[in-house]
Amino acid sequence: MHVMLLSCCVLVLLVPGPGFTAPTFTPKEESTPTPEPQVDLKLATDYLQQYYHLQNDPLGRMKRSGPSFTSKVKDMQIFFGLNVTGRLDSDTLEVMRSPRCGVPDVEEYSNTRGTRWNKNVITYSIGRYTRDLPRSTVDSLIESAFSVWARASSLTFVRSNARSADIMVEFASYAHGDLFPFDGPGRTLAHAFGPGSGIGGDTHFDDAERWTAGETGFNLFVVAAHEFGHALGLKHSRNRESLMYPNYKPFRSANLLSSEDVAKIKALYSPVRGHLNNILTNFQRNNWLSSALFPRLMQDKCAADLTFDAVSILGDSTFFFRERYLWIKHNQQDDIKEGPISNFMPKIETSIDAAFWVPRRSTAYLIHDSMFWTVKGSLVKGKPRALSHFGFPVWVQDVDAAVHIATTGRTLFFMHDIYWSYNENRKVMDFGYPRYISEGFPGLNSTINAALHKDGFIYFFVGPQVYKYDYMQKLVVGVEKANSWLGC
Numbered sequence: 001m002h003v004m005l006l007s008c009c010v011l012v013l014l015v016p017g018p019g020f021t022a023p024t025f026t027p028k029e030e031s032t033p034t035p036e037p038q039v040d041l042k043l044a045t046d047y048l049q050q051y052y053h054l055q056n057d058p059l060g061r062m063k064r065s066g067p068s069f070t071s072k073v074k075d076m077q078i079f080f081g082l083n084v085t086g087r088l089d090s091d092t093l094e095v096m097r098s099p100r101c102g103v104p105d106v107e108e109y110s111n112t113r114g115t116r117w118n119k120n121v122i123t124y125s126i127g128r129y130t131r132d133l134p135r136s137t138v139d140s141l142i143e144s145a146f147s148v149w150a151r152a153s154s155l156t157f158v159r160s161n162a163r164s165a166d167i168m169v170e171f172a173s174y175a176h177g178d179l180f181p182f183d184g185p186g187r188t189l190a191h192a193f194g195p196g197s198g199i200g201g202d203t204h205f206d207d208a209e210r211w212t213a214g215e216t217g218f219n220l221f222v223v224a225a226h227e228f229g230h231a232l233g234l235k236h237s238r239n240r241e242s243l244m245y246p247n248y249k250p251f252r253s254a255n256l257l258s259s260e261d262v263a264k265i266k267a268l269y270s271p272v273r274g275h276l277n278n279i280l281t282n283f284q285r286n287n288w289l290s291s292a293l294f295p296r297l298m299q300d301k302c303a304a305d306l307t308f309d310a311v312s313i314l315g316d317s318t319f320f321f322r323e324r325y326l327w328i329k330h331n332q333q334d335d336i337k338e339g340p341i342s343n344f345m346p347k348i349e350t351s352i353d354a355a356f357w358v359p360r361r362s363t364a365y366l367i368h369d370s371m372f373w374t375v376k377g378s379l380v381k382g383k384p385r386a387l388s389h390f391g392f393p394v395w396v397q398d399v400d401a402a403v404h405i406a407t408t409g410r411t412l413f414f415m416h417d418i419y420w421s422y423n424e425n426r427k428v429m430d431f432g433y434p435r436y437i438s439e440g441f442p443g444l445n446s447t448i449n450a451a452l453h454k455d456g457f458i459y460f461f462v463g464p465q466v467y468k469y470d471y472m473q474k475l476v477v478g479v480e481k482a483n484s485w486l487g488c
Contacts (some may be wrong), residue, residue: 044088047096048072050188051104051246053379079105079238099218099248101226102180102191105236116233116268117166117195121156125165128172130220132211138220141213142169145224148243149232152262153269167201167231169224173208175316177330177337179344182206189248190223192230198325198339201231218248225256233268237261301327301336302488308461310401311450311485312355314364314375318452320486321352327486336486347380348373354402354450356411358424370397390422391429403451403458405471414448441469443476 048054054072070086077084080095126142129135146157175181178199180191185208192203203224210217229244237244241258257265299306299322310321313331320327326344328337341348345366354367364375371384387396390413401414404424411422418434437444441460450461460467461482468478481488 040088052076052106099189100246102188103230115195120154123158123160123165124167125160127170130171130207130211141221142224145221145228148225148256152257153265155269169203171205171207177317177333184208190227192227195233196343198343199337200343203227203231301486305464306483307463308450310352310355311452313357323351345380354399356402356404358404359406401448401451403453405453442474
């Protein structure tokens with residue numbers, strides 16, 4: 001309730017002399033509410049984009065009173081049981097500032113997609129360690145966190161030294177190759193991916209945090225137990241007593257799982273049918289990792305005949321597409337992530353024919369047959385659209401490759417022996433296209449599988465080889481194996 005205080009004023013009436021004009025008193029206008037500081041608006045915008053899929057405004061016109069913004073604030077307030085106002089009140093901002101898990105709260109856009117492991121013996125491996133704790137302590141805390149879920153279910157967790165383990169546990173900071181960069185100390189503590197091959201199940205902890213085994217800093221055991229819930233297929237819970245509540249809660253050693261947590265993990269992993277569990281326990285640990293039990297569906301990245309369907313930079317990583325799978329190489333690191341495309345981009349269940357990245361929009365375009373998706377981060381925006389959006393004639397129903405050249409503002413589309421040039425600024429095809437590839441790019445005489453612009457050169461992927469092309473001089477300046485880009 002607003003209380004208006006009225007102050008009493010004594011007016012002294014003066015008798016005006018000749019020529020004197022009485023002053024005019026203008027009532028003071030009622031002041032408007034002070035808007036939230038810009039820092040709060042930035043905090044809220046980043047928070048809602050990451051956890052509630054607030055669409056990014058490329059022109060920076062996001063308003064706290066806009067309908068989309070207000071709607072997302074209400075969604076967040078409903079999730080956390082706050083007073084639903086749609087405004088950035090103190091309680092709402094307090095929750096937004098709280099340390100938490102990096103997995104979105106909105107199910108449709110969450111890394112965890114309600115899937116489960118189709119087995120009850122799950123392997124894990126610990127990669128990069130934190131320097132905050134001795135390795136032996138990290139090993140013990142991680143094992144204890146898995147035990148929380150093992151005791152509540154029929155699951156068995158086995159540690160492995162193989163990079164092919166189901167769940168890879170790593171400590172990393174800022175951008176680390178999975179499209180979900182950490183933000184430094186505070187806020188996002190860790191994140192995990194739902195069950196699946198490749199990056200599925202992998203769990204990452206922000207190494208910028210101070211990890212401990214006690215009540216100070218952030219307790220690794222508590223955070224790891226929460227994240228492993230995601231790695232097993234559980235989503236966030238609105239229940240404050242649940243281990244799967246998004247925000248970090250102070251350390252507590254007893255009753256870590258709520259009755260809700262126990263019910264949900266049991267629903268996902270009912271007792272094993274038949275005698276599969278007994279059969280597996282008769283194997284040695286190294287046999288549990290054999291290809292007979294865990295067959296690989298992806299082609300070996302170092303196979304001599306490996307070709308790519310599409311290659312594109314997305315943010316700080318390079319994506320290599322092959323059929324319904326992909327490899328991701330962080331541009332500043334040696335690690336290679338791999339797995340089904342749908343593990344990284346849940347709405348895409350098909351192969352990708354061509355892809356390109358427009359850095360000024362921080363947006364990737366992924367093409368399959370006559371349709372394309374728009375991707376920001378790992379979020380696929382809306383439904384696929386028709387390729388004719390770019391101005392192609394009706395007879396063009398697919399393309400072989402695409403590449404965006406930021407210095408010219410042009411995107412080139414290649415199909416068989418011809419190519420088009422699209423003006424990204426004017427959003428029209430350039431006049432005089434299509435042209436023959438052999439005329440625009442002398443020295444290239446084969447169908448192009450994929451293309452990438454990097455460091456002033458265009459790299460054309462043709463079969464198992466990649467051609468480094470100087471498009472200013474119009475000549476090939478180098479040739480290498482395509483999978484050498486994956487460290488082969």
